[in-house]
Amino acid sequence: MPTKVRSTAETRERILTAACEVIAEAGFEKIRMRMVAERAGVSTALLHYHFDTREKLFTEAMTHSFAHTALDAERDVDTAPAAVVLARILRNLLPTDPELHQDWRLWQELWARALRDETTRAFAVDLYAQLHAWVAGAVRRGIESGEFTPTDVDDLSTLVLSLSDGYGIRLMLRDPTVTLDRALTAIWRHVAAALGLPETLPET
Template sequence: METRARTAEETRERILSAACEAIAEVGFEKIRMKMVAERAGVSTALLHYHFDTREKLFTEAMTHSFATSAGLEDDTTTAPAAVVLARIVHSLLPTDPELRQDWRLWQELWVRSLRDEKTRLFAVDLYAQLHAWVGGAIEQGVASGAFRSADVDRLSTLVLALSDGYGIRLMLGDPTVNVDDVLAAIWRPVAEELGLPPEFPGI
């Protein structure tokens, strides 16, 4: 029984990973269930067993992408609070191929949110989770005494806003910005608020 459940979960994960890759590559509007099934190495019938509509597959793929990129390393409980927060900031930006794929998914989500109310509500909920992720790291740092007391809600909103703005420019290949400068620009106001050194920590 456990083996069957584990196999089903592994199949589901494979499908979601394939969906993330396909959506990022060609866009949601061009995605067909057969395309995802072939990429995942499963039958179309099995894909429909797990995800009966394209819309459900899209939202589950976004959730999967978020959960993967928002997974903190195992040593976050022992890492300095500033390093934990810096890792989160780094992961909010398209700083490697995997995160660039995540950003393509977010861009698809933004476009769909303009046309579909359910997608818009889903996007708002994902942003709330991002906000809680950033805020949780700040709260832990304040509680441990590593950070100066701050308005956590406002600072979390600022981090997300700066990450979105700079992230778009990085995705566009804007020659006037680079990853190091972006990390520094986001970190400076955060560090000032929390009483930390202005240099982005080594992560």
């Protein structure tokens, strides 16, 4: 990759990482482009060169966040057991570590904004379609390899996302009646029943 192209890509990466952090900390409605520029260590002029509006920066930050989450979960996807890959995805759909906790704050900002803005609503629906495809792809690979019992893939994927959202919100609220282990176990129980797998969540 040419040096200039690599430098531009690295700058965008730094800006998007900073945007994720600032939006998660302050909320979308309170952020200013200057705040992101300062966190990224770039000028506001350079930030505006890459992202001319807050809205574009927000949508790119959400896409960036999702892409990194998917990349982590699907490492060794061609060699790892299908159940392990699916368990990784499930863990990445919940606020299981500080980085994913930050991602969940971004999703909460997205939900709130989508209720008031049609463009953001359409973007949120598209992101959910990508999440659905991510889960469905892992399930289909397991069925095709013979590791999973055939099932209605779309129905199971929708169930997984719905349960993850529900438990994830309770975890973000620090609801004392819901723990991470309990959430993972409950969701995996439904997955295991549908796919003919042991009820014990695989180590990832």
